[in-house]
Amino acid sequence: MFHVKQWEVTMNSSLESYLDKAKSCYELKELERLGLTPEMDQRELILTYICLILKWNDYSNLIPKNEFDNLFLRHFCDSLQPLLLFGFKKNATVLDIGSGGGFPFVPIRIFRPDLSFVVVESNRKKMKFLKEVISVLKFDNINTFNFKVEKMEIPENKFNYVISRGIGSLQKFSQLAKPFLLSDGHMYTFKTKQFTNELDLITSNKEKDGVKISEIAEYDLGNQITGLNLVSLELL
Numbered sequence: 001m002f003h004v005k006q007w008e009v010t011m012n013s014s015l016e017s018y019l020d021k022a023k024s025c026y027e028l029k030e031l032e033r034l035g036l037t038p039e040m041d042q043r044e045l046i047l048t049y050i051c052l053i054l055k056w057n058d059y060s061n062l063i064p065k066n067e068f069d070n071l072f073l074r075h076f077c078d079s080l081q082p083l084l085l086f087g088f089k090k091n092a093t094v095l096d097i098g099s100g101g102g103f104p105f106v107p108i109r110i111f112r113p114d115l116s117f118v119v120v121e122s123n124r125k126k127m128k129f130l131k132e133v134i135s136v137l138k139f140d141n142i143n144t145f146n147f148k149v150e151k152m153e154i155p156e157n158k159f160n161y162v163i164s165r166g167i168g169s170l171q172k173f174s175q176l177a178k179p180f181l182l183s184d185g186h187m188y189t190f191k192t193k194q195f196t197n198e199l200d201l202i203t204s205n206k207e208k209d210g211v212k213i214s215e216i217a218e219y220d221l222g223n224q225i226t227g228l229n230l231v232s233l234e235l236l
Contacts, residue, residue: 015051015136022050025072030222034077034084036111045110045137046076052133053101060125062101073222079104081230082163082188083112085217090114092160095180097149098167100126102133105163109139116141118159122148149176158182164189170198174211174233183235186214191229202233210236 026047031038038046050071053062067074082104088094091114096105099119109115119142121127127146134142145152162177162185169192177187192198199213206212215232 015048015055018051018054019047021054022047025050025068027072027222030073030077033222034080036080036084038111042110046107048136049102049106049110049133050076052129052136056129056132060101060123060129062126062129070225074225075101075103076107077221078190078225078228079107079165080111081190081217081219081228082161083108085219085230086186086188086215086232088112088115089160091116093157094118095159095162095177096120097162097164097173097176098122099130100165102130103165105142106133106137109142110137113139118143118145120145120147120149120152122146149180152180154179158185160185162187166190168192169194170202170231170233171205171209174202175209177233178209178211178235181235185234187211187233189231189233191231195229199231206236212236 053071057063063071063075093116094105095118097120099105099121100123105117105119109117119130121130121144124146127144130144134144159180160182162181164173164177167173167176167189170189173189174187181187202209202211202213211233213231214234217230219228219230220226221228
């Protein structure tokens with residue numbers, strides 16, 4: 001647990017009632033275990049973000065209530081894995097498909113303010129939440145799209161990276177992401193339910209689908225959640 005010493009979190013009055021619970025969720029030791037030592041302003045952003053999740057969760061169904069005890073580890077720390085395991089170029093452009101509760105783009109953006117994001121979320125209530133997060137945390141260089149990504153016009157300037165934390169199978173993610181990716185870009189996504197079978201399908205269909213696996217990284221979270229995987233894919 002993160003113990004506040006003599007500093008105050010600056011936030012609007014609508015979030016103050018959630019602050020104590022947010023502090024109980026925030027585990028600084030888990031960030032340090034990942035090799036991250038957030039500055040004071042980053043700590044304030046993290047706590048404010050957790051307050052916003054607590055405020056909006058009943059309305060927007062951002063996180064299952066049975067996962068609240070592991071909110072910080074399972075969701076916030078897990079979302080940082082693309083940054084920690086594979087990395088992002090400086091000033092890169094990133095498309096986050098199906099951001100939902102702001103994962104993974106919000107944790108990544110807190111530690112990498114140089115990145116520019118387009119955030120796609122088709123659920124209206126979740127998009128309202130995301131827009132408040134962007135406003136309250138004063139994030140710049142972020143655009144939102146409140147439709148399915150299939151309806152999004154492919155921009156002239158494509159993205160360095162396309163990310164998603166849970167949008168079905170690896171095949172579905174890669175085919176949704178592929179049209180938006182620069183030729184030397186990367187797609188990052190997390191372990192799926194049928195992970196082994198889907199890896200085989202990606203490999204056996206790479207010529208037809210035009211996508212290949214470039215790297216798979218296995219990781220654990222806080223010595224509590226084990227056997228997780230992050231996949232990097234690229235255009236063939």
